[in-house]
Amino acid sequence: MIQFIDDNKAEYGIELICRVLPIAPLTYHRAIDLENSPEKRSLRSQHDDFYVGEIKRIWQDSKCRYGVRKVW
Incomplete structure (x- = not known):
């Protein structure tokens, strides 16, 4: 689901995609943060x-x- 949001965020925006999908924007941002900063895991x-x-x-x-x- 994170990859889908990454692929479409330029066209639709993160908040709009998250509103349609059953995911909170904070959850998306947290997943990206953990992916980029393994020491926070x-x-x-x-x-x-x-x-x-x-x-x-x-x-x-x-x-x-x-x-x-x-x-x-």
């Missing part, structure tokens, strides 16, 4: 991002052969 979300990168690295180092049991 929750600690859990920051840890998840770190571990996703590590899991992908381990999986790629195994030439994409390891499954969940070996990666975890």
Whole structure:
């Protein structure tokens, strides 16, 4: 939904799009702020991002052969 608003905000404006869609303008602005400033995200979300990168690295180092049991 955020991508849709980004794509159409020049033509219709954020407030008008948010009025039609079931989303508050503040929610849109908060999502954009969190996307641009990862340090403002929750600690859990920051840890998840770190571990996703590590899991992908381990999986790629195994030439994409390891499954969940070996990666975890």
